[in-house]
Amino acid sequence: MTKHSIERRNFIKKAGVGTAVAAATAALGAPYVKAASPIKWRLQTYAGPALAEHVIKPAIDNFNKAANGEMVIELYTADQLVPTGEMFRAMQAGTIDAVQSDDDSMAAPVDVSVFGGYFPFATRYSLDVPVLFHQYGLKEIWEEAYGEVENVTWLSAGSWDPCNFVTVKPIRSLADLKGLRVYTFPTAGKFLSRFGVVPVSVAYEDAEVAVQTGELDGIAWSGITEDYTVGWANVNKYFLTNNISGAWIGSFFANTKRWNEVPAHLQTLYRLAMDSSHYYRQHWYWGGEANLRVKGTKLQLTSIPDAEWKTVEAEGLKFWDEIATQSPRSAKVVKIFKEYNEVMRKAGPPYRY
Secondary structure, X not given: OOHHHXXXXXXXXXXXXXXXXXXXXXXXXXXXXXXXXXXXXEXXXXXXXXXXXXXXXXXXXXXXXHOOOOEEEEEEOOOOOOOHHHHHHHXXXXXXXXXXXXXXXXXXXXXXXXXXXXXXXXXXXXXXXXXHHHHOOHHHHHHHHHHOOOOEEEEEEEEXXXXXXXXXXXXXXXXXXXXXXXXXXXXXXHHHXXXXXXXXXXXXXXXXXXXXXXXXXXXXXXXXXXXXXXXXXXXXXXXXXXXXXOOOEEEEEEEHHHHHOOOHHHHHXXXXXXXXXXXXXXXXXXXHHHHHHHHOOOOEEEOOOHHHHHHXXXXXXXXXXXXXXXXXXXXXXXXXXXXXXXXHHHHOOOOOO
16 A cells, blocks of 8 residues: 555545534534424314315425424314313313314313404404404414413414304394204304304214204304305205304414424424415405305305394494403403404495495
């Protein structure tokens, strides 16, 4: 072996040692190192399988793909792991890691839970929800409220569809509401009971069968898009065009301990996935509601005359004032709803007609 070859070999060996030391030093100073095994979450949605295909599954599928093996979210649908009414407590205890739901139906132990789901006449259109949260202060109020609850983090709110009746009997006047046994949300049911509606509690996936067996006369849980998507249009005959809310308010939540274990870049990715879910619903519901009213063949449209429906809207404002007395924070939310709707009214079409 020549002297040149020996010197070259020694150089390579020394370079290798130096490179290894440098790599180790860089690794020690790095802010994040990919774990050997992925972070795994179990997320349960309020939605049944058919609806979940639209309201959350595309966003979670994309998150899992973009997370590139660093994190995997397993998606479960309504009542699959725990009943909807127990989701909050299960998430708080760490039985499940995250939830997509309205505050109202999963009995979140905060004063703002009454405004989740369908709070009567608080919204007219789906865009009202993100504007209320991002421009009128509801985001900060929700963060404050859930900041007082141990081990649960509220992450983001978005809008779903309006709240219309789909029934086996036609509704053409307020008198037709009396005695109707209806599957609906807790707060919506409390309000509708003022007009003789009888709220009935069943599991989400049992609602269709309950209509078939006569246990229910109808459902006030969604707009017409969901009625067709989940099969409720197959067992009902009529769709009431009047609604008590223009958009359902639903949110994403996570177990705080599990959320804090997620590195910052994956938290950012999850927030983008939530925004993606919100955006998808905006156009899916908005287009679906109009299209199925015009082209749907399973449900006959009925309406309560505007003059008569105004009495329901007036009762809604009384309901707001009653809720406002429950806590200073509730009063603050009601004040925001009033301010926002007054701005929309003064703005005129297309904001309010």
